[in-house]
Amino acid sequence: MRHLAVFWGWLLCAVCLAQGNAPTAEETQQVLAGPPPAPATSSPQALDAWKARDAAAQKLNLLEPRIEALRQLANAAPDSESRFRERDLIVTALGRAGQFARQLTERDAVIEDRRIGPGRRAFVAARQSLLLAIGGEYARSLRTVSRGKSLASEASADEMELLPSDPTIALLGAEAVVYQRRGELPRALQLSQQILDAALMTDRDATASPKRRQAARATYYGQMWNHTHYLDMVGRRDEAMALIRHAQRQAAEQRNPAVSPVTLGNLDYALARTLATAGDYESALVSIDASLTQFTEARLHAHDNNTGLARRLRAIILLGLNRVPDMTGDIEAVVAAQGGNPTLAGNTNHFEIEALRALAAGRLDEATARSNERVQDALRWSGRHTSNYKTARALQLIVRLADAATPVGNAEIESYLDTITAGGTRWSDASQRGVEVEAVALERIIARLGDDTVSHALALRAAEHLRMDASQGALLLGAAKMAAGSTELRALIEREQVILNEGLDKRRLAASAQSGTDRLAKAQGTDELVLKRQRAEADEKAKALASADNRLDEVRREISQKFPRYQELVSPRIPTATEIGKALRPDEVYVNFFPGREHGYAVLVRPGGALSAWRVPLSRQATTDLVLRFRKSFDSGATPTQANDWAGLDAAAGAQLHQVWLTPLFTRVGAGKTIYISASGPLAALPWAALPSRNAASPRDTPWAIEQAAFATMPSASSLVLVRSLESTAGDVAMRAYADPSFDGAAPVANTVVRRDVRPVAYASAQRGATAFDYRSVARLPETLDEVRAIGSLLGADSASVVSGEAATRTRVLKDDLSRVRVLAFATHGIVPGELPGFHKAGLAMAYEGSGLADSILTVEDVTGLRLNADIVLLSACNTGLTSGGAGDTVSALARGFFVAGAHSLLVTAWAVESQSAMELTVKAFAALKADPKASRAQSLAQAQRAMLGGSAGELYRHPYFWAPYFVVGDAAR
Numbered sequence: 001m002r003h004l005a006v007f008w009g010w011l012l013c014a015v016c017l018a019q020g021n022a023p024t025a026e027e028t029q030q031v032l033a034g035p036p037p038a039p040a041t042s043s044p045q046a047l048d049a050w051k052a053r054d055a056a057a058q059k060l061n062l063l064e065p066r067i068e069a070l071r072q073l074a075n076a077a078p079d080s081e082s083r084f085r086e087r088d089l090i091v092t093a094l095g096r097a098g099q100f101a102r103q104l105t106e107r108d109a110v111i112e113d114r115r116i117g118p119g120r121r122a123f124v125a126a127r128q129s130l131l132l133a134i135g136g137e138y139a140r141s142l143r144t145v146s147r148g149k150s151l152a153s154e155a156s157a158d159e160m161e162l163l164p165s166d167p168t169i170a171l172l173g174a175e176a177v178v179y180q181r182r183g184e185l186p187r188a189l190q191l192s193q194q195i196l197d198a199a200l201m202t203d204r205d206a207t208a209s210p211k212r213r214q215a216a217r218a219t220y221y222g223q224m225w226n227h228t229h230y231l232d233m234v235g236r237r238d239e240a241m242a243l244i245r246h247a248q249r250q251a252a253e254q255r256n257p258a259v260s261p262v263t264l265g266n267l268d269y270a271l272a273r274t275l276a277t278a279g280d281y282e283s284a285l286v287s288i289d290a291s292l293t294q295f296t297e298a299r300l301h302a303h304d305n306n307t308g309l310a311r312r313l314r315a316i317i318l319l320g321l322n323r324v325p326d327m328t329g330d331i332e333a334v335v336a337a338q339g340g341n342p343t344l345a346g347n348t349n350h351f352e353i354e355a356l357r358a359l360a361a362g363r364l365d366e367a368t369a370r371s372n373e374r375v376q377d378a379l380r381w382s383g384r385h386t387s388n389y390k391t392a393r394a395l396q397l398i399v400r401l402a403d404a405a406t407p408v409g410n411a412e413i414e415s416y417l418d419t420i421t422a423g424g425t426r427w428s429d430a431s432q433r434g435v436e437v438e439a440v441a442l443e444r445i446i447a448r449l450g451d452d453t454v455s456h457a458l459a460l461r462a463a464e465h466l467r468m469d470a471s472q473g474a475l476l477l478g479a480a481k482m483a484a485g486s487t488e489l490r491a492l493i494e495r496e497q498v499i500l501n502e503g504l505d506k507r508r509l510a511a512s513a514q515s516g517t518d519r520l521a522k523a524q525g526t527d528e529l530v531l532k533r534q535r536a537e538a539d540e541k542a543k544a545l546a547s548a549d550n551r552l553d554e555v556r557r558e559i560s561q562k563f564p565r566y567q568e569l570v571s572p573r574i575p576t577a578t579e580i581g582k583a584l585r586p587d588e589v590y591v592n593f594f595p596g597r598e599h600g601y602a603v604l605v606r607p608g609g610a611l612s613a614w615r616v617p618l619s620r621q622a623t624t625d626l627v628l629r630f631r632k633s634f635d636s637g638a639t640p641t642q643a644n645d646w647a648g649l650d651a652a653a654g655a656q657l658h659q660v661w662l663t664p665l666f667t668r669v670g671a672g673k674t675i676y677i678s679a680s681g682p683l684a685a686l687p688w689a690a691l692p693s694r695n696a697a698s699p700r701d702t703p704w705a706i707e708q709a710a711f712a713t714m715p716s717a718s719s720l721v722l723v724r725s726l727e728s729t730a731g732d733v734a735m736r737a738y739a740d741p742s743f744d745g746a747a748p749v750a751n752t753v754v755r756r757d758v759r760p761v762a763y764a765s766a767q768r769g770a771t772a773f774d775y776r777s778v779a780r781l782p783e784t785l786d787e788v789r790a791i792g793s794l795l796g797a798d799s800a801s802v803v804s805g806e807a808a809t810r811t812r813v814l815k816d817d818l819s820r821v822r823v824l825a826f827a828t829h830g831i832v833p834g835e836l837p838g839f840h841k842a843g844l845a846m847a848y849e850g851s852g853l854a855d856s857i858l859t860v861e862d863v864t865g866l867r868l869n870a871d872i873v874l875l876s877a878c879n880t881g882l883t884s885g886g887a888g889d890t891v892s893a894l895a896r897g898f899f900v901a902g903a904h905s906l907l908v909t910a911w912a913v914e915s916q917s918a919m920e921l922t923v924k925a926f927a928a929l930k931a932d933p934k935a936s937r938a939q940s941l942a943q944a945q946r947a948m949l950g951g952s953a954g955e956l957y958r959h960p961y962f963w964a965p966y967f968v969v970g971d972a973a974r
Contacts, residue, residue: 036068040076047076063097080117081162087113088124100342104128111147119155122148123163126170133177134346136381136508145175165215166202169195176226182504183386183432184497185234186480192227196220217254221247221263228270232277233387233433234476240274242833242840249837262306265294269310276313276436279443279466279681281320281597282621288314303340305347308333312348313436315356319398320440321597327360351377352395364403371396380511383503383549384419385427390434393419394441401444410454413445417461427556427571442466446594446601449613456613457577460603460717463592464574467678467716478900479569481865489563496555503548510545513538568722569900575721581609583724584676585973589669590717593661593679595620600661604668605717612668618660624682629653631685634911634961643955644698651692651702658691662705674938674972676714687910689945690964699958704949706964710942712905712972715896723904723971731820731869735797737788739827741808741847743856744776773837775852778845784827787876787919791926795823810846810858819867819902823926825874830894830909831857842894844875863897871974872937873903876913876922895969905937905970917962920953921945925966929974938972 037049050072057066067090074086087110094103107128111121125148132141148171160166172195180188202208202216224247231240248267251259268291275284288310295307311330318327334353338345351374358367371392378392397416400408420438421428434441445462449455483490517538520526560567575583580590584607592603593616600616600623618626633648640647661683665675677688689706696702705711714720785804792801803812808828818824829845836853843857850856875894895906907922924944929935935943947953948963957963 040072047073050076063093063099066093077115080115080120083113084110084116084120087116095342098342104131108144111144111151117155117159118151119159119163119167122151122155122167123165123170125151126167126174129171129174130177131343131346133174133181134343136181138178138182139505141174141178145171145178161209161212165219166198166212169198169216169219172198173223173226176230180226180230180233183429183500185230185432186476189227189230189234192223192230195223196227199223217259218263221251221259222266224270225266228274229435232274232435235433237274237278238833238842239840241271244271244274246837246840261294261298262300265291265298265310266306268294269306269313272310272317273313273436276317276320277433277439279320279439281317284317285314285321288317302333303337303344305341305344308337308341308344309347311337312353315360316436316440319356319359320436320443324360324402325362327356331357331360349374349377349392352392355395355399359399359402364399364405367399368396368403371399380514381507383507385429385432387432387434390420390432391437394434394437397441398437398444401448408448410458413448413458416441417445417458417465421461421465421574427560427567428573429571439466443596447596447599449601449615453611456603456611459601459613460577460592460605460611461574463594463601463603463680464678464717466594466680467592468572468574468718476570478864478897479566481861482563482566482569484865486563489559489566492555492559492562496552496559499548499552499555503545503552506541506545506548510538510541513541568718572716572718572722575717576609577605577611578609579721580605580717581607583721584608585674587672588674588676588973590676590714590720591665591678592717593677593683595623595681595683602661602665604665606669614664616660616664620681623657626653626657627682627686630657630691631687631911634687634965637912639914640956640959640961644700644958646699647959647961649699649960652695654691655693655695657686658693658705662688662691662708663693666708671708674710674712674936676712676720676972678714678716685910687960687964687967689942689967690960699949699960700951700955704960706942706945706949710936710938710972712938712968712970714970715899719899719970731822733797733801733821734795735788735792735801735823735825736816736818736821737792737802737825737827737874738804738808738813738846739784739788739802739825740780740782740804741828741845742806743778743780743845743848745806745848773839773853775856776848778829781828783915783919784876787915787922788825788827788874790919790923791823791825791874794923794926794930806847808847809849810856810862811849813846813858814862814866817867819869821868822871823874824868824870824872824903825876826858827874827876830875842897844894860894860897863894864900866898866901868898868902870903871905873898873906874922875906875908876918899970903970905968905972907937907941907966908969909965910967911961911965913965914962917948917953917957918965920957921948921963921966924948933974936973938968941966941968 036053038046040047040050050069054066054069054073057063057069070086070090070093074083074090077083077086087106091103091106091110094100094106107124110116110124111128113121125144129141129144129148132138132144148167152168152171155167172191176188176191176195179185179191199216199220203213203220205213208216224244228240228244231237231243244267248264248271251264251267268287272284272287272291275281275287291310292307292314295304295310300307311333315327315330315334318324318330331353334344334348335357338348338350338353351370355367355370355374358364358370375389375392375396378386378389382388393416397408397412400406400412420434442462442465446459449459483493513534517531517534520531520534556567584590584605586607588607590605594601594603595616595618597620600618600620601613602616603611603613605611629650630653632650636648638648669675675688679686688711689704691705692702693705693708694703785802788802789799792799826844831839831841831843831845833840833842839853839857841857841859841861843859843862846856846858848856875898895908898906907925921941921944924947925941928940928943929937932940945963948957949960951958953962
């Protein structure tokens with residue numbers, strides 16, 4: 001009778017549900033009373049009973065009865081999709097109950113469930129592998145990726161159409177996360193790019209269904225979050241910025257479910273993160289606030305992963321702005337969200353959040369303790385040369401610097417800098433940056449500048465590290481190209497990677513064993529014998545890890561000894577002031593200018609290594625405003641037309657910049673020197689030679705900085721030391737030039753160009769937000785032929801040295817032997833990242849080869865693979881030296897690429913040049929270089945500039961618009 005009563009209870013609940021009447025609590029309890037019904041497969045009544053039991057368990061929030069019911073319903077499912085839904089409900093229930101280990105096990109079972117379609121199982125494998133990667137189980141994650149790819153290949157087209165998105169693409173995303181967290185960022189970037197390419201291909205496939213195209217578009221936007229993060233970590237911030245802004249323009253034009261508030265919020269987040277890594281915290285705050293507004297509009301749950309990460313980033317940005325108390329709200333939101341979302345907990349660090357929480361509340365002792373635990377946690381689980389450890393050490397230093405009661409000593413600063421920089425044969429793993437937190441720490445070091453030489457040396461190291469970050473992307477690309485060309489080097493690198501991967505596995509085992517030992521030691525009543533065995537196991541695993549670390553040091557030592565140039569690319573070492581001083585010649589000085597948030601800073605090194613530093617009484621924002629005012633007329637494209645007229649140039653802004661940045665320098669070093677300037681942020685876009693030293697009534701009456709010194713831009717001090725250490729053998733080919741490429745595939749037209757025209761930019765409408773581009777619409781530059789032919793004639797080069805028209809292709813450049821060329825010239829358009837719609841890299845526009853952007857632009861990656869020994873690379877185009885203005889930028893990515901390829905110096909442009917003056921200036925500079933064997937490249941350019949501003953080419957050309965666009969990058973001497 002009791003069984004009969006239970007059966008009628010189940011039936012009653014089922015009827016209530018069918019009629020839409022929720023069962024009462026008493027009825028629900030009655031359903032769960034007694035033994036479970038017969039298997040759901042035995043009869044329709046049994047199936048209904050299990051459905052009622054599931055509903056009752058869900059109402060009472062009882063996990064085990066619900067899982068039991070769902071398993072019965074899965075077994076009775078009539079088809080693959082129904083079975084998947086029931087099993088997926090089990091996975092969801094386990095997650096909501098915090099049973100994450102069981103959840104992983106359940107997903108594994110679903111992946112191997114042959115009664116579920118292979119496409120669905122592949123989709124589950126993608127999710128599983130991503131969670132395993134976040135949890136640090138890299139080997140298991142990659143095995144799951146492999147299994148998922150196999151299942152995806154078995155899925156039918158009909159089944160794939162049913163899925164929310166392509167599991168193959170999702171699997172690539174999980175794989176990329178594994179490689180990123182293991183420190184193999186080039187591989188992660190490659191996989192991430194495959195995701196973007198695959199998504200775009202599907203989106204543009206007219207035969208694909210609207211559902212698949214929409215899913216592909218959502219995947220494309222979603223991947224921006226990770227892809228731009230990888231770019232930030234390797235120093236390719238210009239590319240990341242261009243990619244994000246292009247995606248934002250596209251999203252603004254597309255009105256479909258793929259462009260949701262969450263999508264827009266994710267793009268704003270990615271932009272904020274990139275801006276923060278560049279130290280532009282003011283702009284980053286605007287972007288992160290926009291991101292959170294979008295997430296609020298989307299009504300994301302308070303525990304949502306994206307919202308939590310955005311709150312954490314906002315706190316870091318506020319830290320960079322020194323608004324420490326304002327972090328409280330964001331940090332408290334993250335703390336609350338961590339407890340309800342294991343994914344967010346895996347993507348954030350408990351010790352970091354608690355350190356920030358205590359710091360915001362002014363509990364400095366607690367903040368110090370938590371930041372120290374953060375360091376130990378990162379050291380144990382990640383190792384010294386990873387982004388995780390560098391982030392931890394940066395936070396530790398920031399917390400210490402906030403404690404005025406216990407001032408930080410120079411030794412502590414040195415210890416931190418030793419962590420993130422290389423020395424001797426120890427590599428810094430420069431591809432693993434501490435991202436936005438690292439930028440905050442480095443600026444804090446510079447800001448503590450004192451009067452002692454030790455603090456000057458520390459400021460130099462910190463500022464140089466920011467310079468090194470800026471060029472790291474190009475350096476790593478150059479390293480990859482170098483490795484591809486050497487069998488021995490490639491074999492050593494492969495052995496290094498194997499040891500690295502072994503070390504990661506051994507580190508995880510050692511960390512787990514040590515954590516187990518710590519727990520046992522703290523527990524009361526632990527058996528001493530058990531504790532002894534646990535300690536012995538931990539010691540054994542620690543020794544295995546030490547052995548792997550030693551083997552890694554050995555293979556890297558071999559690489560550095562056999563291929564020192566490669567080591568300089570992957571792990572550049574910051575030189576001391578003494579080493580910089582030895583590289584300088586008697587008439588040269590090196591200065592690093594850094595515009596800090598509240599003050600600017602200058603660090604000067606003289607020949608012999610004498611070091612001095614000083615504060616500049618101008619904030620970053622004030623410096624930015626002055627630079628924008630001074631550059632405005634240069635960037636407008638409006639050529640001065642009347643002699644002795646300012647033509648809109650804000651000379652007062654230029655004079656103020658000279659007063660605060662250059663005047664103190666000239667006071668210390670005097671006039672007549674060659675000054676190597678490494679500048680960041682807004683100063684990176686400043687034409688130093690064109691700064692007036694005082695206000696004057698007209699250009700003719702103005703004293704200019706170029707009359708006080710010759711200027712050269714240097715990416716970093718390490719670049720100067722490296723170039724001066726390399727042997728230079730003069731090539732026997734006077735010149736090779738690529739000029740006036742045919743962008744539409746047509747033969748060149750007769751040269752009827754008006755001489756005083758400004759050379760056009762590649763595609764002016766790109767700045768107006770265009771999202772499509774026809775490469776064949778790029779404007780021709782026939783006047784550039786006269787310029788390079790005149791230079792070639794001056795250098796004694798024959799007519800065959802100039803390649804033009806349809807022959808001036810990217811393919812031709814890559815095939816030509818340029819290793820013996822003394823002067824290499826490109827007279828064409830320089831492409832700034834983001835200038836062309838759909839193209840996010842720096843490059844040079846070469847002749848059309850059939851696909852336009854895909855095969856006709858010589859990119860930075862192409863440039864770094866060239867074998868050069870050129871004294872000078874002339875980039876006589878528009879904006880070839882333009883920088884994005886980020887905190888670490890010194891010169892454009894394009895210029896850095898040529899430098900990495902082996903060029904000793906470059907002659908590049910800062911704005912759209914006017915043809916006649918460009919020819920006048922470059923020919924005179926090369927003539928001066930030829931006439932005086934003792935003259936440096938910088939001095940020869942300065943001589944030509946001084947002649948023009950003195951009126952040698954006419955009164956109109958006294959204006960700096962005509963004589964100042966070119967500047968030297970790299971080794972200014974001969």
